[in-house]
Amino acid sequence: MAISKCAVIGAGVMGGGIAAQIANAGVPVTLLDIVPPKANNRNVVAETAIEKMLKTEPAPFMSPRAARLVTPGNIEDDMARLADCDWVVEAVLEKIEIKHATYEKIAKVRKAGSIVSSNTSTIPLKDLTAGLPDAFTKDFLITHFFNPPRYMRLLEIVTGPNTSKDAVAAIDEFCDVKLGKHVIHAKDTPGFIANRIGGMWMQAAIQAAFDLGLSVEEADAIMGRPFGMPRTGVFGLLDLVGLDLMPQVAASMQRTLPKGDLYLTTMKDRPLLAKMIADGYTGRKGKGGFYRLQRSADGSRVKEGIDLATGQYRKSEDPSLASATQRDPAKILSAQDRGGQYARRVLAYTLQYAASLVPEIADSVDNVDQAMKLGYNWSAGPFELIDKIGAATVAGLIQAEKLPMPPLLAKPLPFYRVDGGFIRQRGPDGEWIRVARRPGVLLLGDVKRASAPVAKNGSASLWDIGDGVLCVEFHSRLNSLDGDSLAMIKTAGETIKKSAGKYVALVIHNEADNFSAGANVGLALFAANIALWPFIEEGQTSGQKILKEMKYAPFPTVSAPSGMALGGGCEILLHSSAVQAHAESYIGLVEVGVGLVPGWGGCTEMATRAYTNKRGPQGPIAPLAAVFETIGLAKVSKSAEEARDLLFMRPTDGITMNRDRLLADAKARALALAKDYQPPKPVALRLPGPTGAAAIGLSLDDLHKQGKASDHDLVVAGKLAEVLSGGATDITEEVTEDQLLALERKSFQALIRTDKTLARIEHTLETGRPLRN
Numbered sequence: 001m002a003i004s005k006c007a008v009i010g011a012g013v014m015g016g017g018i019a020a021q022i023a024n025a026g027v028p029v030t031l032l033d034i035v036p037p038k039a040n041n042r043n044v045v046a047e048t049a050i051e052k053m054l055k056t057e058p059a060p061f062m063s064p065r066a067a068r069l070v071t072p073g074n075i076e077d078d079m080a081r082l083a084d085c086d087w088v089v090e091a092v093l094e095k096i097e098i099k100h101a102t103y104e105k106i107a108k109v110r111k112a113g114s115i116v117s118s119n120t121s122t123i124p125l126k127d128l129t130a131g132l133p134d135a136f137t138k139d140f141l142i143t144h145f146f147n148p149p150r151y152m153r154l155l156e157i158v159t160g161p162n163t164s165k166d167a168v169a170a171i172d173e174f175c176d177v178k179l180g181k182h183v184i185h186a187k188d189t190p191g192f193i194a195n196r197i198g199g200m201w202m203q204a205a206i207q208a209a210f211d212l213g214l215s216v217e218e219a220d221a222i223m224g225r226p227f228g229m230p231r232t233g234v235f236g237l238l239d240l241v242g243l244d245l246m247p248q249v250a251a252s253m254q255r256t257l258p259k260g261d262l263y264l265t266t267m268k269d270r271p272l273l274a275k276m277i278a279d280g281y282t283g284r285k286g287k288g289g290f291y292r293l294q295r296s297a298d299g300s301r302v303k304e305g306i307d308l309a310t311g312q313y314r315k316s317e318d319p320s321l322a323s324a325t326q327r328d329p330a331k332i333l334s335a336q337d338r339g340g341q342y343a344r345r346v347l348a349y350t351l352q353y354a355a356s357l358v359p360e361i362a363d364s365v366d367n368v369d370q371a372m373k374l375g376y377n378w379s380a381g382p383f384e385l386i387d388k389i390g391a392a393t394v395a396g397l398i399q400a401e402k403l404p405m406p407p408l409l410a411k412p413l414p415f416y417r418v419d420g421g422f423i424r425q426r427g428p429d430g431e432w433i434r435v436a437r438r439p440g441v442l443l444l445g446d447v448k449r450a451s452a453p454v455a456k457n458g459s460a461s462l463w464d465i466g467d468g469v470l471c472v473e474f475h476s477r478l479n480s481l482d483g484d485s486l487a488m489i490k491t492a493g494e495t496i497k498k499s500a501g502k503y504v505a506l507v508i509h510n511e512a513d514n515f516s517a518g519a520n521v522g523l524a525l526f527a528a529n530i531a532l533w534p535f536i537e538e539g540q541t542s543g544q545k546i547l548k549e550m551k552y553a554p555f556p557t558v559s560a561p562s563g564m565a566l567g568g569g570c571e572i573l574l575h576s577s578a579v580q581a582h583a584e585s586y587i588g589l590v591e592v593g594v595g596l597v598p599g600w601g602g603c604t605e606m607a608t609r610a611y612t613n614k615r616g617p618q619g620p621i622a623p624l625a626a627v628f629e630t631i632g633l634a635k636v637s638k639s640a641e642e643a644r645d646l647l648f649m650r651p652t653d654g655i656t657m658n659r660d661r662l663l664a665d666a667k668a669r670a671l672a673l674a675k676d677y678q679p680p681k682p683v684a685l686r687l688p689g690p691t692g693a694a695a696i697g698l699s700l701d702d703l704h705k706q707g708k709a710s711d712h713d714l715v716v717a718g719k720l721a722e723v724l725s726g727g728a729t730d731i732t733e734e735v736t737e738d739q740l741l742a743l744e745r746k747s748f749q750a751l752i753r754t755d756k757t758l759a760r761i762e763h764t765l766e767t768g769r770p771l772r773n
Contacts, residue, residue: 001086001113001115001166001167001170002086002170003027003086003087003115003170003171003174003178004027004028004086005027005028005029005084005085005086006019006022006027006028006029006030006085006086006087006088006089007029007030007031007032007081007082007085007087007088007089008022008029008030008031008032008088008089008091009032009033009075009088009089009090009091009092009102009106010032010033010090010091010092010093010119011031011032011033011045011046011048011049011072012033012049012091013147013148014091014119014145014147014149015031015033015049015089015091015092015119016031016049016050016052016053016060017053017060017145017147017148017149017150018089018091018119018145018149019031019070020053020060020061020066020067020070020149020150021060021145021149021150021179021180022069022179023061023066023067023069023070024061024062024063024066024150024179024583024641024657025178025179025180025657026066026069027069027178028069028071029069029070029071030070030071030073030078030081030082030085031046031049031050031070031071031072031073032046032072032073032074032075032078032079032081033045033046033049033074033075034074034075034076035074035075035076035077042074042076042077043072043073043074045074046072046073046074047072049072050067050070050072053067054067058148058150058151058638059150059638059639060148060149060150061150062150062583062638062639062640062641062642063639063641063642063645065641066641075102075105079105079106079108079109080109082106082109082110082111082114083109083110083111084111085110085111085114086114086115086170087114087115087116087117087170087171087174088106088110088114088115088116088117089117089118089119089143090102090103090106090116090117090118090119091118091119094120094121094122094123094248094252096123096127096128099118099120099123099128100128100131100132103116103128103132103136103140107132107133107136113139114139115139115140115141115167115170115171116136116139116140117140117141117142117143117171118140118142118143119142119143119144119145120142120144121144121191121192121195121249121252122190122191122192122195122249122252122253122256123252123256124158124188124189124190124256125140125141125142125158125159125160125188126160126188127256128140128142129160129162134162137160137162137163138162138163138164138167139163139164139167140160140163141157141158141159141160141163141167141168141171142156142157142158142159142192143155143156143157143171143175144156144157144158144186144192145181146194146374146375147241151584152374152375153180153181153182153374153659154181154182154184154194154370154371154374154375155175155179155181155182155183155184156184156185156186156192156193156194156371156375157171157172157175157183157184157185157186158185158186158187158188158192159185159188160188176438176658177440177657177658177661178657179657180583180656180657180658180659181658182370182374182658182660184362184367184370184371185362185363185367186361186362186367186371187359187360187361187362187363189360189361190252190253190256190257191249191252191253191256192361193361193362193367193368193371193372193375194371194372194374194375194376195249195375196263196357196361197350197353197354197357197368197371197372197382198372198375198376199249199250199253199263200262200263200266200349200350200353200354201229201234201346201350201376202234202237202238202246203263203266203267204266204345204346204349204350205219205223205233205234205346206234206235206238206270207266207267207268207270208342208345208346208349209234209235209308209342210268210270210308212338212341212342212345213308213309213338214308214321214338214339214342215305215307215308215319216233216235216290216291216305216306216308217305217316217317217318217319217324218319218321218324218338218339218342219233219234219235219342220232220233220234220235220236221233221319221324221325222323222324222332222339222342222343223342223343223346224236225327226326226327226328226329226332227329227343227347227385228378228379228380228385229376229377229378229379230376230377230378235289235290235291236290236291238283238289238290239283239284239288239289239290239291240283240284241283242282242283242284242285242286243273243276243277243281243282243283243286243289243290244277244282244283246273247274247277250267254267262349262352262353262356262403263353266349272306272308272311275311276289276306281306288304288313289306290305290306291303291304291305291306291316292304292306292313294313302315303315303316304316305317319339321337321338321339322335322337322339323335323337323338323339323340323342323343324339329343329388329389330389333347333389333393333397344397344400344401345401347385347389347394347397348394348397348398348400348401348403349401349403350382351382351385351386351394351397351398352398352401352403352404352405352406352409354368354382354383355382355383355386355406355408355409356404356406356408358408358428359428364425364427364433365381365383365408365415365425365426365427366381366383366425366435368381368382368383369381369382369383369384383415383416383425384415384416386409386415387414387415387416390412391409391411391412391413391414391415392412394409395409395412407428408428413426414426416435417432418449419432420450421446421449421450421451422434422435422446422449422450423435423446423449437660438660440661440664441660441661441664442465442661442663442664442667443511443660443663444463444465444471444473444509444510444511444663445511447463447464447465447466447471448463451463451464454470454495455488455491455492455495457484457487457488458476458484459474459475459476459481459482459484459485459488460472460473460474460475460476460484460485460487460488460489461473461475461488462488462491462492462495464503465507465663465667466667467667467671468501468502468503468504468505468671468674469503469504469505469506469507469667469670469671470492470495470496470503470505470506470507471506471507471508471509471663472488472489472492472506472507472508472509473509473510474508474510474512474515474516475510475512476520478514478516478517479510479512479514479515479516479517479569480516480517480518480519480520480522481516481518481519481520481543481568481569481572482519482520482523483539483542486542486543486546486547487546489508489546489547489550489572490546490549492506493506493549493550493553493555496553496555497553497554497555503555504555504671504674505555505556505557505558505670505671505673505674505677506550506555506556506557506558506670507557507558507559507560507663507666507667507670508557508558508559508560508572508576509559509560509561509662509663509666512563513563514562514563514564514565514569515559515561515562515563515564515565515569515585516561516564516565516566516567516568516569516572517564517566517567517569518566518567518568518569518570518590518591519543519567519568519599519600521594521761521764521765522761522765523539524536524539524752524761525758525761525762525765528752528753528758529758533749533753536749536752537745537749540599540600540745540748540749541745543568543571543599543600543601544599544600544601544741544744544745547571547572547575547600547601548575548601548737548741550575550576551575551576551577551679551680552679552680552682553679554677554679555674555677556577556578556670556673556674556677557575557576557577557670558576558577558578558579558580558666558667558669558670558673559572559573559576559578559579559580559666560579560580560581560582560656560662560663560665560666561573561579561581561582561585561587562581562582562584562585562659562662563582563584563585563586564585564586564587564636565585565586565587565588566586566587566588566589566590566636567588567589567590567591567598567602568600569587570587570588570589570598570602570648571589571598571600571601571602571605573587573648573649574601574602574605574606574609574648575601575605577673577677577679577680578650578652578653578654578669578670578673579649579650579653579654580653580654580655580656580662580665580666580669581640581643581649581653581654581655581656581662582640582655582656582657582659582662583639583640583641583655583656583657584639584640584659585637585639585640585643586636586637586638586639587636587637587640587643587646587648587649588634588635588636588637588646588648589602589606589630589631589634589648590634590636591631591634592631592632592633592634592716592717592720593634593760593764593770594757594760594761594764594770595712595716595751595754595756595757595758595760595761596716596748596751596752596757596761597631597716597719597720597723597744597747597748597751598631598744599744599745599748601741601744602631602744603631603720603723603724603740603743603744604723604737604740604741604744606627606630606631606647606724607623607624607627607685607687607723607724607726607740608683608685608737609627609647609650610623610624610626610627610647611623611685611686611687612683612685613647616647620686620687620688620691620692620731621688621691621692621695624687624688624692624695624696624721624724624725625695625696627647627724628696628717628720628721628724630646630647631720631724632717632720640655641655654669682736682737683737684734684735684736684737685726685734685735685740686731686732686733686734686735687724687725687726687729687731687735688725688726688730688731689725689726689727689728689729689730689731690725690728690730691725691730692721692724692725692726693718693721693722693725696717696721696725697718697721700713700714700717700718701714710772710773712754712756712757712760712773713772715751715754715756716751716757719747719750719751720747722743722747723740723743723744723747726739726740726743727739727743756773759771759773760773
């Protein structure tokens with residue numbers, strides 16, 4: 001069945017976030033909640049939730065337009081709206097009696113065959129469906145989203161013996177393709193997968209820190225980045241999610257887990273935690289948590305950490321334990337100080353628990369690993385971590401803590417191996433099973449395991465992804481762009497042209513966290529410091545030439561970004577035949593932040609888009625002002641949808657919600673374009689010239705007088721305005737693309753020769769923050 005309209009009951013953080021993500025997918029959704037006593041506005045709870053989400057950072061909505069797809073209401077007056085909905089999500093309080101009362105109301109109004117799901121995080125399906133009629137339970141399942149629903153990719157689905165296969169298939173596909181979730185089917189057990197193991201990890205880490213006398217800083221330094229767990233560590237993570245969530249989860253686990261479960265035997269009552277919650281120290285949303293920020297006498301903010309032994313706050317300090325300063329997991333595990341003992345104990349309990357729960361909570365070790373990576377932001381799941389540490393070493397840790405040895409660890413065998421280019425996982429029965437991909441998923445990592453690159457250099461590689469399509473992959477640090485990066489784009493073009501029809505299209509894509517952080521300005525700074533101006537000039541000219549050749553090539557190029565595409569990375573998108581972006585793409589031209597202007601055609605492409613955009617501001621000055629603001633303020637889109645508004649993407653460019661489907665979608669787009677492909681024709685513009693630049697200058701003068709713009713800000717902005725306005729021209733003359741590119745080169749080269757721009761570049765590279773000099 002197709003899902004074209006939804007409803008969410010419960011407008012709290014999770015319910016509101018789920019409604020927002022459904023709206024982000026372009027699907028209308030009704031959001032209902034209670035009517036507060038004596039409320040004048042009976043929809044106030046749902047309306048307030050929507051208003052709050054429009055102001056929240058990070059934003060639940062991908063654009064303000066998405067918010068208009070959410071219709072607020074209440075459960076007393078508006079339940080009849082559910083009759084038109086294909087899917088109803090229950091996201092009310094984690095109390096079984098409240099959920100059952102909600103189901104009774106839903107059952108009276110829902111249409112036949114509509115799907116109902118609960119967002120419960122801990123309550124088993126068998127408890128939720130107890131006493132409900134078969135006509136309801138066949139359309140009922142659990143859809144457990146993680147917070148925040150827009151950004152956390154994991155979705156756990158739990159079904160019962162009576163759940164309709166059609167209902168499961170419809171929700172599975174909708175949540176995968178439309179909502180962008182990595183769907184994992186969990187067994188109907190307490191806490192499902194991620195919260196069951198994540199809860200054990202946090203309990204073990206908290207209790208061991210108390211028992212061994214570690215500071216919160218020491219514990220977080222050890223049980224964080226070194227083992228691929230969130231850099232916050234456990235105590236920092238609890239501050240982030242809220243300490244008051246702990247007793248709720250613990251109570252549910254105590255109620256539903258079997259007696260003797262390791263989670264229950266690990267738990268200890270810690271009066272300090274109860275006191276912190278009672279006093280309002282619930283984490284970042286409260287007065288602080290295990291960490292807090294306080295104002296010092298001079299007005300500066302000082303980070304404090306709580307002493308687990310005394311309950312008093314003291315200035316937070318870097319850990320002094322030798323093990324807590326290490327980044328090598330093996331060295332930490334072999335350390336003989338309290339930190340080494342802490343790591344050994346926490347990992348023994350966590351990994352023993354994970355290994356003992358397969359296949360009870362999930363069918364495969366890969367499902368468990370994916371759940372922990374996507375639900376708890378681990379860089380490696382527990383079984384991947386066992387392989388990294390070594391199964392024999394992990395078994396020794398478990399034996400040292402006198403814990404039962406799980407059957408999966410009875411023999412020191414790995415859980416994963418690569419065979420014939422495919423990843424295989426060891427099943428509970430010892431058989432090696434191929435890790436399957438969903439239909440429509442194409443991962444570059446799989447291509448790389450099964451083949452050799454067509455070409456490769458230090459910063460980029462060229463891969464054959466099948467059906468006549470090549471893929472350029474950047475792989476420098478932060479995917480920063482240098483001569484080798486651009487050379488690979490040129491190599492790709494030459495390969496396609498010489499292939500006699502074997503290759504017909506190009507995709508630019510990688511699976512790193514970010515598409516590209518932009519040009520390697522560190523290299524430019526080095527060259528400037530030793531006056532290698534010809535090197536900088538050649539780098540800019542070459543970049544412009546290669547991207548222009550790509551734009552006008554006789555074959556299509558589709559760029560498929562995810563994460564940040566900044567500066568030069570954005571300029572690659574602007575020159576592509578089409579863009580197929582992951583919904584979570586953050587795109588912008590940020591060069592002014594380091595005292596430069598976009599120099600690889602970014603100004604030229606943005607000016608062209610602004611002046612040819614029939615839906616945007618019209619006239620000789622208005623388009624200039626709009627694009628000047630976008631580049632001059634270094635605006636970065638907060639989503640691919642917003643990138644369209646900023647003209648970094650065209651209305652015809654595509655957006656993929658599920659990152660795992662991005663490469664396949666980009667490849668399909670490239671093949672579709674390759675049929676009878678015709679490159680774009682050059683566009684000449686009529687630009688306002690000095691008149692337009694002067695108009696921009698008036699507003700800059702005001703900012704300068706108010707102290708909001710420095711002298712050098714005016715210099716940089718003046719150069720940007722000169723480029724965008726076309727230089728020495730007026731609206732009676734046409735300005736060609738090559739003339740605008742020449743203006744870019746002139747302005748860029750002038751700015752990079754100034755001491756203040758070089759200071760900005762150096763400061764940004766050293767601190768990660770812009771310098772206003």
